[in-house]
Amino acid sequence: xxxxxVSNNQIKRDIVEIINQDYHHIKNVMRMKxxxxxxxxxxxxxxxxxxxxEFTKDVVILQITNKVDANVELNTNITIGLGLTKASKVxxxxxxxxxxxxxxxxxxxxxxSTVRIDKGNNLKQQRLETIVKEASEQSKRTKLMKVYxxxxxxxxxxxxxxxxxxVYAYEDLASDSKNKLxxxxxxxxxxxxxxxxxxxxxxxxxxVSKLNGLGFIAVGLGPRIxxxxxxxxxxxxxxxxxxxx
Amino acid sequence: xxxxxVSNNQIKRDIVEIINQDYHHIKNVMRMKxxxxxxxxxxxxxxxxxxxxEFTKDVVILQITNKVDANVELNTNITIGLGLTKASKVxxxxxxxxxxxxxxxxxxxxxxSTVRIDKGNNLKQQRLETIVKEASEQSKRTKLMKVYxxxxxxxxxxxxxxxxxxVYAYEDLASDSKNKLxxxxxxxxxxxxxxxxxxxxxxxxxxVSKLNGLGFIAVGLGPRIxxxxxxxxxxxxxxxxxxxx
Numbered sequence: 248x249x250x251x252x253v254s255n256n257q258i259k260r261d262i263v264e265i266i267n268q269d270y271h272h273i274k275n276v277m278r279m280k281x282x283x284x285x286x287x288x289x290x291x292x293x294x295x296x297x298x299x300x301e302f303t304k305d306v307v308i309l310q311i312t313n314k315v316d317a318n319v320e321l322n323t324n325i326t327i328g329l330g331l332t333k334a335s336k337v338x339x340x341x342x343x344x345x346x347x348x349x350x351x352x353x354x355x356x357x358x359x360s361t362v363r364i365d366k367g368n369n370l371k372q373q374r375l376e377t378i379v380k381e382a383s384e385q386s387k388r389t390k391l392m393k394v395y396x397x398x399x400x401x402x403x404x405x406x407x408x409x410x411x412x413x414v415y416a417y418e419d420l421a422s423d424s425k426n427k428l429x430x431x432x433x434x435x436x437x438x439x440x441x442x443x444x445x446x447x448x449x450x451x452x453x454x455v456s457k458l459n460g461l462g463f464i465a466v467g468l469g470p471r472i473x474x475x476x477x478x479x480x481x482x483x484x485x486x487x488x489x490x491x492x
Numbered sequence: 493x494x495x496x497x498v499s500n501n502q503i504k505r506d507i508v509e510i511i512n513q514d515y516h517h518i519k520n521v522m523r524m525k526x527x528x529x530x531x532x533x534x535x536x537x538x539x540x541x542x543x544x545x546e547f548t549k550d551v552v553i554l555q556i557t558n559k560v561d562a563n564v565e566l567n568t569n570i571t572i573g574l575g576l577t578k579a580s581k582v583x584x585x586x587x588x589x590x591x592x593x594x595x596x597x598x599x600x601x602x603x604x605s606t607v608r609i610d611k612g613n614n615l616k617q618q619r620l621e622t623i624v625k626e627a628s629e630q631s632k633r634t635k636l637m638k639v640y641x642x643x644x645x646x647x648x649x650x651x652x653x654x655x656x657x658x659v660y661a662y663e664d665l666a667s668d669s670k671n672k673l674x675x676x677x678x679x680x681x682x683x684x685x686x687x688x689x690x691x692x693x694x695x696x697x698x699x700v701s702k703l704n705g706l707g708f709i710a711v712g713l714g715p716r717i718x719x720x721x722x723x724x725x726x727x728x729x730x731x732x733x734x735x736x737x
Contacts, residue, residue: 320717346722348714384718431737444722469593469732471631475723477591485727485737487714491672492730 250286250294250384251279252391261311263287263297268377273299273307286315292389295429320390322490325436326410327479328349330446331360331397332368336476341375344390345382349351359448366399372396400443400454404461407441415443415458416478417450417465428466428482432489443479494522495531495539495629497636506556508532508542518544518552521704531560543576553602567735568680571596571655573722575691576605576642578616581721586620590627590637591727599642604693609642617641645688645699649706652686660688660703661723662695662710673711673727677734689723 251269258413265273273279278300287309289298297309327344329337331354341352352375356364368457375394383391407413412435443450443458450458459465468481496514510518510532518524524544532554539562542554565688572589574582574600586597596622601609605678620639652658657680688695688703695703704710713726 343722345724346716346718346724348716386718388716429733469736471591471593471633473591473631474556477588480588480590480722480725481729481732484726484732487726488674488730488733491714492712 248284248286248296249273249279250288250387252264252288252380252383254364255290258287258311258331261307263295265307265309270305270307274302276367284312285309287311287474288389291385292320293470294389297362305473317387317389319387320489321350322346322437324439324484325435326353326393326439326441327482328353328355328441328443328481330444330475331356331361331362331364331368332446332475334371337370338375339474340395340479341392342350342378343387344483345379345388345478346386347480348388349392349479349483349488351393351395353395353403355442355443356397356399358400358451358454359370360446361448368397370397381400386447391458400457403457407461409439410441412440413458413461413463414440414451414466415463415480416425416445416468417455418445420471427464428468428483429489431464431466432486435486436490442482444482447475493531493541494518494524494528495533495632497628500535501733503532503534503556503691507541508556509555510546510554511550515550516551519547524620528707529557530554532556533634533727537565539634562632562634564632566595567682567732568731570731571598571638571666571684571686572722572727573648573686573688574598575689575720576601576607576609576613577606577691577720579616580680582615583623585619585628585721585724587623588635588725589728590624590633591631592725593602593633593732594637594724595635595729596640598640598648599687600644600648600688601644602691603696603699604646605691606693608706609644615642645702649702652706654684655686656683657685658703658706658708659685659711660695660708661690661713661727662700663690663712663717670710673713673730674734675712676709677731679736682729687724687727689720689727692720702719 257264283297283299284296287295294315295311296315297311300310301308320331327349362368377394468478502509526544528544529541539560540556540559541558542556543604545555546553572594582599606611624637713723
């Protein structure tokens with residue numbers, strides 16, 4: 248069943264109005280007809296089964312027939328802060344960690360980032376949000392991952408009050424047997440967790456000592472060196488495996 | 493330290509000869525000079541530190557200075573059989589599962605594969621092996637993942653004698669609480685394991701009953717629907733997490 252995310256103000260009692268890109272998708276891509284059904288997901292993570300009752304010039308009008316029980320969200324809010332890098336890599340990470348259940352994504356300019364916020368940063372907020380929406384619909388999520396504007400590591404570290412657990416993936420721990428990821432994932436339950444992954448060159452020594460000073464927990468991700476695009480997928484898969492299987 | 497995979501016949505006593513693409517990489521990409529060091533990995537997973545002692549017209553000659561202790565391989569041999577799909581997706585999966593420690597990859601034509609072996613199959617064996625080599629060097633592996641030629645599911649199922657554990661990822665178990673992945677990964681240790689992941693349309697009913705009849709264990713990968721490119725990464729991450737962290 249095709250799923251669409253709508254704002255709460257697109258739903259009035261049992262009537263849903265779908266517009267813009269999603270209108271185009273239903274009418275011209277899926278070529279759906281009056282009487283066919285889609286799933287509609289509101290901002291409060293409610294999912295409804297809804298029947299198409301009318302197409303106007305720019306609105307699909309649907310009637311809700313019933314609420315769908317669909318709890319597929321992780322029982323923890325994971326925000327991934329990724330060392331700022333090329334837009335194509337950021338987009339791939341965003342697509343995959345959306346599927347894997349992340350709640351937030353922050354592109355973070357770090358010492359060794361090859362791309363800077365003001366220079367060579369080609370991230371297009373609108374495009375990133377479209378990727379999240381599509382990946383959420385496809386993976387049947389009920390919550391849209393929040394994509395934050397790029398920020399420097401120093402700016403991010405000034406305001407950590409939103410997060411109850413602070414973690415960073417540290418390559419030099421890769422072959423350390425005292426690796427702690429396995430011990431801490433169970434503490435993520437019902438918490439807001441920030442996990443930082445370094446850019447291609449890793450974290451600088453200065454950054455590592457800042458993170459340690461602020462109480463971040465360093466975790467290794469196994470003995471092989473993972474690319475920055477792979478590390479967030481490893482983390483999200485491990486979290487799902489530990490908490491959901 | 494840059495790492496290169498060589499055939500055993502490129503090493504004679506303490507002298508290593510590096511040729512072809514790797515010659516080009518050392519000389520023109522890395523622009524290395526006489527006296528600089530690289531790591532060399534032979535077919536038996538030995539890793540050596542070696543010093544460049546000469547460049548000829550088409551060979552870099554190195555002298556081994558010592559053996560490096562570098563056990564970064566998973567203690568299980570995982571072969572992923574992925575529903576045959578577009579070459580770009582296959583290439584991405586191969587790159588990532590190489591990083592994540594897989595031992596083998598088989599493109600498998602299944603009922604709902606959008607690409608067939610004889611028609612629209614653009615997989616280039618040489619290119620796939622180059623991807624494996626590059627990803628292995630970058631992730632510091634000592635073993636090259638084997639990439640098999642595409643095969644139909646029926647052909648594959650006729651000869652399973654290489655594998656001691658048989659698994660398939662089944663989407664319809666996604667929200668099943670009796671999911672078994674967590675219970676079976678510990679049985680993978682020191683075993684040859686085949687894990688099948690379906691194509692975009694999943695496995696057909698007939699395929700599922702064949703797999704069940706042959707003793708394959710169905711595992712779910714959590715409550716969200718994962719793309720075929722993401723499922724193998726989830727599996728390999730979960731296996732590393734369970735067995736290595």
